[in-house]
Amino acid sequence: MTLVITHPDALLHENPPGHPEQVARLRYVLEALEGMTLDREEAREASDEPLLRCHPQAYLDRIAGAVPEEGWVQLDADTFLSPGTWRAARLAAGAAVRAVDAVMEGSARNVFCAMRPPGHHAETATPMGFCTLGNVAIAAKHALEAHGISRVAVVDFDVHHGNGTQDLLWDEPRARFWSTHQMPLWPGTGDASETGPHGTVTNVPLPPGSGGAAFRAAMERIVLPGIDEFAPELLLISAGFDAHHADPLAQLAWTTEDFAWATERLCDAAWTHCAGRVVSCLEGGYDLDALANAVAAHVDVLRRRTDG
Template sequence: MTTALISHDDCLGHTTPEGHPEQVARQGRVLDALASLDLLRMAAPPARDEDIAHVHPQAYIDRIAAAAPETGAVALDGDTWMTPGSMMAARRGAGAAIRAVDAVMAGEARNVFCATRPPGHHAERETPMGFCLFGNAALAAQYALDRHGLKRVAVVDFDVHHGNGTQDLLWDEPRALFVSSQQFPLWPGTGAATERGGHDNVVNLPLPPGSGGTEMYAAWTRDGLPRLDAFAPELLIISAGFDAHHDDPLAQLSWREEDFRWLTGQLCRIAARHCDGRVVSVLEGGYDLDALAASARAHVEELIEAGK
């Protein structure tokens, strides 16, 4: 078995204003960092409306499509922008997540990393926000449940910002477990330990500003990993944000590359115990380009080791 990398140049067509942290260069730096690794490389297909409708209503999909300008840029909120290439980039991101699920379920790859943008974990059912248009991780989970007939799918999110969109999209889905660590308090203001989902299917691990690997290890070892193990997922999906890194400009956690490597390894071991190692990882945040590239490489190297 092997590790697959799914991406597409159309994701470079989603541009943002000068100085915006979610910049085109993010994807290029990640792909450059992975260029020398032995990966099965796949092109991300564009998701169809009926695919995205697993988690977003058609009226929302139509509204996002209609918002894309023919020229220039349009702000959907203070942080989230659309340019002429944004809708296709978002479709490729959603399509990558779906293709990744199909790949691991068919045995084409043991695990998959999707290097696409814009990110997705802040997009709520009918609200784009936080640079995100479609909820790629939640979409992958719901697709696996609905199309592949799985009974239990877990989504893990270690982005420094809470995945409020994934939580919203999976809140009432009893077949999905969402486990997330994040700096708290921090934008978007969600992610308290008291938020537990409609079926006790949400586990939030809030981490105080300034905390690093030691605090992360403790939270995941005490609460996050045991819940995942007890849930025994048939597929594990990762929202892989790398903005908890010490050098990231948008938050105040102090993880290093080896912290991302350690957590990835722990998650892969759980996947090996319960679902034949099936892991789908989708890129979320990470805004210091050097830290993003190094952390993403550490994450994918651990996926490769687990996929052997």
């Protein structure tokens, strides 16, 4: 059965009024999953050990020390700390770590981490893009170091380039990273020429308005064959749903069915190469109804694909 990992304290991370990464995002996601037959588990905070594989101690200390007693501390143009942020961030990272343990130890076939704040923009020592800890990269390195596997694949279909995941895995030859994203768009990284020192980074920029057909073609032409060539032992997904046509922050104009299709194809790849082991972590998605519908479609595919 599919495992969903979440925690009510993920709601304690609050951004200023009008910020797109709002508490309601997780409420809508959890309501969308209520009727599904799923295993559920509460997240636990990540210990320092998996965090330090991606972020230096000085960075962890700096962020923890900046958390306010009330109100907000602004870290960059759109990344804020509130009194509950650091706990929520450590819970989100802990959920990703626990998800890896669950699929590698066989207690779950696949896992969806319904947590916030998101993580794929957090670089080694730089919080940005609503993110403070690189959840998926932390999960990837945990799989490599704690479980001793030799090949981890990360696929990021968020509409924004996963610059943080790219940065955190840049020098890791055992991890392959694919990112489909709109370009031009913030953060401005993710050109196809960015391949990393080991050739392990594959960026697939897509033009605004290109739609789901262009995404599916890129997956068929570039991402899925790359996964087949790499033959990972674990597949991680940075599951951002802000490429949806209703989303206010971008213009790729995908449908809910595009996200379901991508999930099906990634599950196919996981069953071909890694016994169906998939860990998916929530990233973006800022139209609440579109987010809820797309997450429900994504998790429904995961739920149906636990037996191949």
